[in-house]
Every structure is written in structure tokens, then in C-alpha cells.
Amino acid sequence: MEGMRLSEGLQISLTTAAVLLPAIVGLILLGWPNGTWAARGLGILASAGTALIVLLLMIAGADAVLQVWEMAPQLFIRVAWRVNFATLSLCVLVSGIGALVQHFAGAYFGRTDKARCALGTLLIFESAMLGLILSDDLFLLFTFWELTGLCSFFLITTDSDKRADTFAAAQQALVVTVGGALPMMVGFIALAVMTGTSSLTALASSPPPLGVQTVALALILPGILSKSAQVPLHFWLPGAMAAPTPISAYLHSATMVKAGIILLLYLFPICGASWLWSSSLIPIGVLTCLWGSYRALGQDDIKLLMAWSTVSQLGLMVITAGLGTDLAIRAATLYLFAHAIFKAGLFLGIGGIDHSAHTRRLSELGGLGRRAPALAVVVALLAGSMAGLPPFAGFLSKELVLKKLLMAEPFLHDLAVLGIVLGSVGTVAYTCRFYFGCFAGLPRSEETEKALPIGWNFLFAPAVLGVLSLFGGLGAVLVDRFFLEPTTAALLGYSLAVPELRLWHGVNVPLILSTGIVISGYAVHRFIGSKPLPAGPLPSGSQLFESFLAGAQSIGGSLNRGLAGAPPAVYIALALALAFSPALWLIEPALDQMLTPWSITGLLILVLLGIGLALLVSLPTKVGRILALTTVGFSVALLYGQLSAPDLVLTQLLVEVLTTVFFLLAVRFLVGKEPNESKSTGLNALRWLFASLIGAASAALALTVHKLPADGRLPDYFFSAAPEVAHGLNLVNVTLVDFRALDTLVETLVVILACVGVLGLLTGREWPSRKKSEHEKHA
Amino acid sequence: MTGLEISPHVPIPTLIMAVFALTILVIGVWFRPSWQTRGARVELFLSFLSLAGVGACVIWSITQMGLNIQPDPSEMFVFDPLAAVSTILVALAAGAIILLSSTYLSSYRLPQAEYYALLLFSLSGCFLCFGSEHLLLLVLGIELATLPIVFLVGYDFERHSSSEAAQKALFAGALSSAVMLYGAAFLYGATGHLDFASLKVLLNPEQPLALAGLAFVFVGLAMKLGLVPFHQWFPDVDQGAPTSVSVYIVVCGMTTMVLVWLRLILHGLPEMQWLLTPVFLVLSIVTLFFANLMALFQRNLKRMLAWLAVAQLGTFMLAFAAHSPEAYSALIFYLGAQAVGMTGAFGIIMTTAEGGRERDRLEHFAGIARHRKVLAVAMTVFMLTLAGIPGMAGFWARWQLLSAVVAAGDLSFVVVQTLASVISLYICMRVPIVMFMREELEVSESFLPSTTELVVLLACVAVAFGFGLWPNPELPFEWGESLMGLLYFSVSG
Structure with a gap:
């Protein structure tokens, strides 16, 4: 192992090639209309090639941060890969399952154009997932994160020609996962800005202060919870089952929904010390785990049953990660891998059942064990792992979870125990329901009676996964030594000195608990029988989502009707009110200035002006109002006269007469109908108040300006320059015709x-x- | 630069635009095509002439970029790096719009000389604003920029909605100008000066008169900009106007007003930030939520895009609230990304017009992906960049802006912004969904873009992707360290 050191340049090229290879092949497939025949082969080659490259890196013991490109260092944007045992083994998982799913999908879709597009998009998704796992940079991670969401959107709509509900499902999944990630982006920004680095490695080696951890975690959690389908953001996952089975197997059970858990594992060294970690993750996880199990027991469609079981088990992973100890992280990691393997296999197995019996309903299935024995055996391997039966990998991981749970004593400990135990009982119950419902008993419909065994084309991928589940359990010691130990060490940054993983530890508390869980799970299954459980009185998440959107639409609609259609007067009033509001402070000082002695003539003119205004407001006809306005104008002219400015008086009179004449002429062309006056006294009072305040404010403004010392610069200049330069004494004339x-x-x-x-x-x-x-x- | 030294205080781009506009006007009068023969050649020549004018401005601005010219307190105008960047941004967008217009206008069969002349006059006003160091010159520039828009909006005067929109634009523009001038008068009363250098020193926010003046100037500017709650005219005008004018208003008009605001704040009011930050934050939140909710409701694409543009203003206001060189540099980059997305999206609506009939409702785009793949993919790219999806220019713009705001400590407002952008994501995704997944209403020939249109649209796609995959948010920095220096200088006082 030590003999094979790769140079850094080679490592960079290999990692980048591993990430890009599926996407490049995917793009080729998407853009090659005649390539239908090659889709399956190319897909498998690309995924397997990636897996090989990653294995090569693993064997070479690559453990480094590979800086590819410093895009903009002061904005923390860079392309960098984090290559270590943990990320590489996740990559092997993703690309390995990818190759198997491509193999299965080739058989599932046949050589159709749809298959080419679906497989191409699937490959692009694979690249995004690999990028997400390998990113060392928060922002690169975010980019790949959103890319997986977009790919999922297009993949869910693959069957849009057959099913009507794909749209709504795809849109829901997109808005929830991509939208949920937006707060996460802010969390990333906060982390980067407050610590000065966006490198996951650097952040893990020197965690930020606790306050920053909490803020960042609070912002990042919506992204994690929406991607990993946690209550209350879980509803998109069962909806996403509108996608074809291979796609559900890959995206919605094995890889994409794990992105949240993976990010949790990455974040643990960074934000794990915050109080928010356990106190948010455990309750959410428990809720998700229990609700998922309950709903899984209520499904008739086995694919939906599996979707709800995924929800429940994701909840279990969140609880485990939420315990927030390094041992719990180790348990969560093992569970993540075990779940990805058996759940992908089970989904593919469901694809096989569907192909064999042409139905996915428990009420129609049954007795398949006799008709498709090979399938029954393969699914048994996987279901055993899911139920946590020995000697499968699922047993090991559940055992480890229970053991760590009993060892640790964190906050909210009892809740976590309750959630995990009850969730596990539920898991056993719905696994029984699924397996016995499909394979035991007698066929419940004619279709099922005609079921045929399926070929190796369909059986190969689930069989490989089933065998992996089995050997994962049997080879516990090897798994621990060569996989779990180095992975956990790479995730945490230090290795744990813990007892080795074994199938048989002797009779101890976890084993007793496990046995109890299996027995009570089976009892629950017998008790409930095959009748589906009701969904309960609570509205489902997708209903809530739809009603949220409908609510936003109707708020927008009523805003639209109420405000966009409002008369311009409302807006002008608003603008004036905002503009005049600072002037209200001027009223008080201006009032003091009003006390200066008033001239009698001026007062009389003001009274005249007031009468004009009152008439303007109160007269009912247009002509009357125009004449009242003229009165106001004439009073202003009088005011000018009183201030001994005869030229202004003349001008004002001229303007008044002309405007009155034009006004009156114009009124002839207007429609005769007067606008309806509002009768509402409240509105009128409001208008009066508004008008008085604006009036007071503008009067105060005028008074304030009036009291300012006159700016003498311009008059002084013109007074001195007019006789000398222009040889004239009338400043107005001189300015007009000379200056x-x-x-x-x-x-x-x-x-x-x-x-x-x-x-x-x-x-x-x-x-x-x-x-x-x-x-x-x-x- | 041998021997010919042009003072940086002469508004060269404005003069270039004015000369070209007048030339076009004269040509239009002399070679007025008779109605039947439609002088297609003359019209083509006019569009090239306008393009040449805009190009000349871009080249001039690029030559001025590196000179690191500083404002001179005794001059009203200065073509400093900020002005140069602003000019380049708006001129490039205007160039794209002129190219898109030529095909679009031919479907209207209206004389085009006026159109191009008015467009260039408006641009000359924009370019005047960009370098103004005096409030009155600023108002003059804004007037010069917006008055021609009124006529452009009413360009298709026989269509009822077009003339109605023109009326609204006229009244809104007049009111906002009046309010702004009123405020300028009070500022003059309070300080005795209107040049930015003096305002910066003399303006005392403790003085109610100065405060009132500021309030009026800001309300006027906000009305011009279309910020909520001063937005009422904006969507109406944008929907009613011919699409080539709508895109001009949204892209060039809004960008100009934001840049004007930037200049006013950087050069005239940097000391007032403590007062302005809360105002900007409140405006930002109100605008973000109101506009996004309204956009959600729209079925008319032009109106929806207009609301989206208003919503983006809310995000821009966050940059003003943060008031840091990084935030302002991000703002300029964001304006560019937004211009690309909006020009492209409106450009696609323009390709669909036929015989003066607009196809601007969401239904018109149902299922066009089946026969017009390139258009549908391009539209998707524009919508994604407007929504700020990673891999697009819009994403890095938002990224950069938000990190600047976080660095300034306004974390909670950033969270609110992202909540609002979940809604805009939903809005933006509606268009591709309709295009790709609904049944086609009618197979229309009108969705065939001309070569020019196709070139412009593909260029927009290339820019949206180019900056998305190869983000260079430091472009404004690289364009001149002087710009960065200027921003730092202005902010730190």
C-alpha cells in the first residue's frame, strides 16, 4: 500500500477525472440521438471507470486537500477536492451503486430514447453527487448540491408521458430541496465570512467559536432537513416516487437523500459542539423516524412503503448523528453505508417484482415466492438487512447504533432511545408486511397468478447488493478493520480506540434489545395484519405545501386587487407622506415664528384666500371650483401687491385669467359626470388629517426657509457687475439679454x-x- | 493621445450620443420611406448607426478606464472610473437591445428613425448622470434619460395599452422629478451648495431642513427607480410598452438609476450612512416580499419580469445598507448579471411578436420546447440566472453580494432575502416548466428568431454561462484598481 505514492498533480487529475467522467459520458448520451443502443454500456463503463479510479486513489492511500483552482480567494471561492478514506469510500459507494443501477435500468427501460435521456441525466447526477462528496470548498459543495436537485427534477419527470402527477411531484421536490438549500447558502457564507475560510478541512481542524457554530448550523439545517426528507419537509420524497424505479433506487434512497446525512457527518467536527446540534437533530429525527414507520405500515403500494421506510431510516440516521459523540458518528456512518446498499437493492427488487407481476399493490400481490424463487431469495437477503436480522450488515449497524446509544449519555438521551427502539420495531413490522405480503401466501389477483420468474438482467444488480449485505455482516471484523475504522478516522480527524465490530459479542443489553425489537416487530405485523393504517387527521405535507403556495398566490392576488388597482392618489399620498415626514419636526419651531405681529391688510387677504380654498373644496360643480381657484390666485396677486411687487401682480393676474379661460374651455370637452364623492366619514376624516399635516409641514418648511439668512453671493455679484459689465440697471432685463x-x-x-x-x-x-x-x- | 487632450470634465459619451441621435433624426426626416415601400435599407443603416454610436461610447470609456481620474470639486462633471464602468455596462446592454430591436420593430411598421433617436437621447441622459458631481446636473441627466422613454413607451400609439402606459410614465416621471427638485431646493437652502463635494462636508443631518430635503430627493429617486412602495407605475408601463422599450426600461433604465444612486451616496452622502442604512433595510424587505408575491400572481411574462426586476431592487438595496467596497463591487457585478438575464428573457418575448401582436402571456410559451429547442433552452438559462441557480452568472452575483452583506453584519436581512428568493425561484421555474412540459397551443412560425436575434440571444446565454462557470466577480476590480481605490476612498471618507 505504501509503495504506491501518487504525485499531487496525478492525484488532482485522477480526482477531477473521476468527478467529470460520468458527466461527460452523460452529456454525450444526451446529445447523441442515435446512441440509444450504447446507453447502457456507456453508463456502466463510466460508473465503473469512476469506481476504479477512486479505488486506485484509495489503494494509494491518498489523503490530502487538492487545490485545483483559486477562483477568487477573497470571496472564498475555489475549486478544491478533499481526498481521504471517508470521501473516497463514499465515492465508491455512489459509483458502484451507480454502475449497478445503470445495469438494471438498461433492462428496465429497454433500448428506448427515454432510456438514453434518463441514463444520461443519471450520469450527470452521479457526477454532481461525487463532486458534492469530494468538495473541500463550501461553495463548490453548494453548487453540486443544487445540481443534484436540478437533476432530480428532470429525472422525476422521466415518465411524464405516462403519469400526470410527475409535474407536481418534480416541482415540489425542486422547490423544497433547492429552496431549502438557500438558507444553507447563507449559513455557508456566514461560516466563511466569520472564520475567513471556506475549506472544510481547515474549518474542521480549527472549529469556529460556539456562537458562530450555532448561527451557521441554524442556517444550514433547513438545507439538510429538506434534502434528507426530515419532518416536516419530508413530503417531497414519497411524491418523488413518480419517478421510474431505477431512478428512485439511485436518487431517492441510496445517494441524493444521503447528501444531508453526509453533510451532517462533515459538519460534525465543525459545528458539533453547538447546543443546537443535539437539541434540534434528535427531536426532528425521532419525529421523522416514527412518522415514517407509521406511514410505511399504512401503504398499499410497495414502492411508497419503501419510500416511507427511507424517510423513517433517514430519521434514524439523523438521531444517531444528533447524539453528537464520535462513537455515534461512527455508528451513523456504518448505518449510512448499510442502508444505501440494502435500500438500493430493495428498490431494484421492487422493480423486479413490478416486472414479474405487473403490479406493486400489496392487495394484489402474494405468493411470488413460489413463482419467482430467485427473486424471493435476493429480496430476502436485502429485507433481512433492513429489518436488522443477523447476520446481515443491517444487524451490525443497528447493533452499533444501540450500543453507542446505551453508552452515551447526551442531552435528550431518553427521547433518542425511545425513537430508535420504536422506529426499529416499526421497521421490522413493515419489512414483514412487505416481504410476506409479496412472497408468502397465495396470489391475490389474476395478474399475480400469471407472474413469471425474472431474468438475470433484472436480478443481477439486486443480487450483488444482497450478497454485499450478507458479507458485510459475516465479515464484520474485516469491515471494521479495513473500512469503518479508517473512514471514521478520516471524518473525525482522529482514530477511535473502540472494541472491534463483531457479529457475536455474547449476550448483552443491545442483543437483548435487538431480540425484543424483532419479536415485537413481528407481533405488530401479526396484529395489524394486511389492513393499511389510516394516514391520520393531520394534513399531509404535500397538502400543506400546496396550500402554502395557494396561500401565497391568494395573498399576491388580493394584494394585486387591493393595491395594484388602488387609485394613484393612494400612492401619491404615500410618497408625499414619506417625503414630508421629516418636515413635521419643523412645525414646532415654525409656530414660534408665527407670533410676530401681523399686518391687517395681509390678514384680510389671507381670509379671502381661505374663503377661496373653502369654496374650492366644498363647491359641487367643476365650473364653480375653477372660479374658486381663480379667487385663490387673485388673492395671491393681492398679496404680491401688498408686498409692493407690481410686476408680479400683473404677471399673476395674466396667468390667472388665461388659466381660468383655458380651464373653462377644457371643461366643455370633459364628460359631464362628476366623480362619486366618498361618503365614508372615516375616510374623509383621514383625508382631512392628511391634508392638514401636509399643509402644516409645507408651511413650516416655507417658514424655515424664509428665516434662513439670505444667500448674498449672486445678488451682490449682479448688483456690482450689472452697471459695469452690461451698462444696465434693471437686473432682470440685463440678465435676460446680456448675462x-x-x-x-x-x-x-x-x-x-x-x-x-x-x-x-x-x-x-x-x-x-x-x-x-x-x-x-x-x- | 497625441496632442489631443480632452478634459475628463467634458461629458464625451453624452455628446457622442447626442450627435448620433441628431444625425439619425435628420436622416429620418430626409429619407422618410414612403409607407408602401418601407425603406428597409435605411432602417438597417439607422440601426447600425445607433450601434456605432454606442460602440464609440464603450471604446471611449475603455480608454478612460485606466487613467484614474479623480473628481475635481470645482467641476460639475467628471468621467472617473466609476462613470466609465457604468457607461460600459449600460452601453453594452443598449447595444444588445438595439440589435434586438431591428427585427422587432419591422413587425410594427412604424417609422424607426424616431425610435433610434429617442433611444440615443435617453442614453445621452444616462451617460450624463454617470459622471455628474452636482445635484442639478444629476436631475438634468435623469430628466434627459427618462423623458424620451415616455415617448418610446407610447411609440406604438395606436395600441391602447401603449398610450396608456406612456401617460402613466409621463405622470409618474413628472411627479418624481418635481419631488426630487423640491428636495434639491431644500438641500440648497440648508447648505447653500448643490455639488457633491460640498454636500458631503456641509450636510448636517441634525438639521431638519436638510433631513426634509434628503427625504424628498430619496422619495423622488425611489419613484424613478420603482422601489416598493413607489412602484405603482412600473409594472403597468413595462407591460404596456413595446417589448423592446420594456427591456430598455428594465435593463438600462433601472441599472442607470441604481448607479446614479450609488454615485450620489458614494460622492455626496457618505457621511449619512448611519441614517440611511435602516431606511435601505426597510425598503429592501418591503420590496422583496411585496414584489415577489406580486410576481407570483402574474400570467403575463412582461409584467412578471417587471415585478422580478422590482424584487431584485430589494436585493440591491441590501448592498447600499451594507455600504462596503465589496458590497458595491458586488452590486455592479449583479447589475451586469441581471442585465444579461433580463435582456435575454425579454429578447425571447420579442422574437415571438408578429405583426405588432405581442405573445407575452405564459400560455403562449406552452410546449414551445418541442419545436423550438434552442429558444426554450435559452429561456431556461435566462430564468435560471435570474433565479440565481449555481452555475449561472446570477448565482455568483448573489453569492458575492450576500457575503458582503453578511460581512457587514446584517445576517438576519440576508436570511429574509433568501426566504424571498425561494418564491422567486418558484416563479422563475414556472416558465421552463410551461415550455417543456405543457401541451403546445399552436405551432407558430413567429417563434423563429432572425439571425441577429439568435446571435444576441446566444451571446447572452454565453455570458450567463461564461460568468457562471468561470466566475470573475472581481471584474470591476480588475477594470481598474482605481475603481476599487475610489470605492475604498469614498467609503472610508
């Missing part, structure tokens, strides 16, 4: 141009209407 002569010239030009434009509009020919010209064309 700003060019402006005046251009302005005059603009006015002339505008006049020409108006003339053109009045006398020019009409542009032919498009509708008219089309009409002519048709004619």
Missing part, C-alpha cells in the same frame, strides 16, 4: 420650434392608421 443672452436665444428658438411643430400638427396630413392600411391591403 444669459445665449440662453434666451436658445429658449426663443425652442418656442419658435414648438410653434412650427404645433402648426405642423394642425395642418399636416394624417399618418395612415395601421388598421386602416391593413384593411386596404385586404381589400
